[in-house]
Every structure is written in C-alpha cells, then in structure tokens.
C-alpha cells in the first residue's frame with residue numbers, strides 16, 4: 138500500500154513548520170525527502186514514524202514494523218558492532234552474516250565496544266542495524282552525513298543494494314545524494 142500524507146500542519150509555538158503538506162510515498166521504493174536545513178524534514182519523518190503528532194492532517198499506510206537511522210546513532214555503546222545489530226535481527230540471522238554486512242562497508246573491528254568507534258563507524262553500524270532489522274519500512278535521517286567521500290560512495294551503494302524492493306524514506310539536504318540514488322524525490326521548501 139502506498140503511504141498517503143494529506144494536509145499536514147505542524148507548528149512549534151509560533152513557528153509554522155509545515156503548512157498543509159501533501160505527499161504520496163510509494164510502497165517498495167526509495168523516496169528521498171530533500172530540502173534545506175530547517176524546512177521540516179526531520180519533523181515530517183518523526184510524524185511518519187509516529188513519534189511526533191501533527192497538528193492537522195492525516196497519514197495513512199505506514200506499516201507497523203519500522204526501523205530507523207536517526208540523526209543520532211542510538212547504539213548501545215558498551216556492545217560491539219555485531220551485538221548492536223543482532224539485537225534487532227530474527228533468529229535466522231547468524232553472526233557471520235552480520236559480520237559480512239559490517240565488513241562490506243569497512244567495519245572490520247568486530248570485538249571493540251562501539252564507544253571506541255569514530256562517528257563514521259558508528260553511523261555505519263546504525264545503517265546495518267536498520268537494514269537487517271525485520272522491518273517493513275526504513276526511515277533514514279541523513280544517513281550519509283559526516284562520511285568521507287569514498288566511504289559515502291561505498292555506503293550509498295550498500296544501502297541501494299540492500300533496500301531494493303523495500304519501502305525506504307531517506308531524508309537529505311544533498312541533491313548529489315538524490316541524483317546518485319535510484320529514488321523518487323519529495324522536495325520541501327525553505328521555511329527559515
């Protein structure tokens with residue numbers, strides 16, 4: 138089922154963030170929500186995830202089983218990378234499959250607690266965790282932010298390959314990312 142977003146209004150105090158926002162998000166497609174900083178992308182994503190109520194409007198068709206990469210990585214800092222991912226996987230997923238996913242995007246130290254990882258390494262663990270979760274929809278909030286160019290290309294390819302025929306909503310302010318991904322695009326406007 139496609140996701141239908143109709144007439145969404147949202148304000149924080151006297152700050153009007155969304156003012157009658159409409160969109161259709163296709164099932165089993167990657168959709169990028171693009172727009173400048175502060176236009177309300179994360180706010181919209183939180184409403185789609187059910188984590189923030191809208192003031193007005195309706196959102197239909199969001200599946201129950203969700204996974205996400207938030208702007209913060211939200212990892213268990215004292216766990217290693219494999220353990221962080223394993224927590225969200227079903228019984229059929231082996232540690233070696235998880236390790237292969239992590240290694241394919243350059244996470245080779247699988248015993249260290251992730252608190253010892255760099256920001257970019259933590260981000261990649263959060264991405265693998267969201268992808269391997271048994272979810273029916275993925276929400277990715279600026280998943281490639283802070284990665285160097287080579288790592289970013291590798292991780293974008295990994296996300297594209299591993300989300301084929303899944304419903305994915307990805308927030309970005311980068312037109313280059315939108316161009317590099319086979320995606321539908323929702324453009325949000327400047328609100329500042």
Ligand SMILES: Nc1ncnc2c1ncn2[C@@H]1O[C@H](COP(=O)(O)OP(=O)(O)OP(=O)(O)O)[C@@H](O)[C@H]1O
Nearest residue numbers: 149152154172173174175176177178179180181310
């Ligand atoms: N909980 C909140 N309370 C008050 N204001 C908020 C809250 N959440 C967001 N805002 C404001 O709403 C506006 C939109 O924020 P949002 O984070 O959705 O934008 P964004 O497009 O995702 O920005 P960025 O690309 O910088 O992450 C901003 O002006 C922000 O300060």
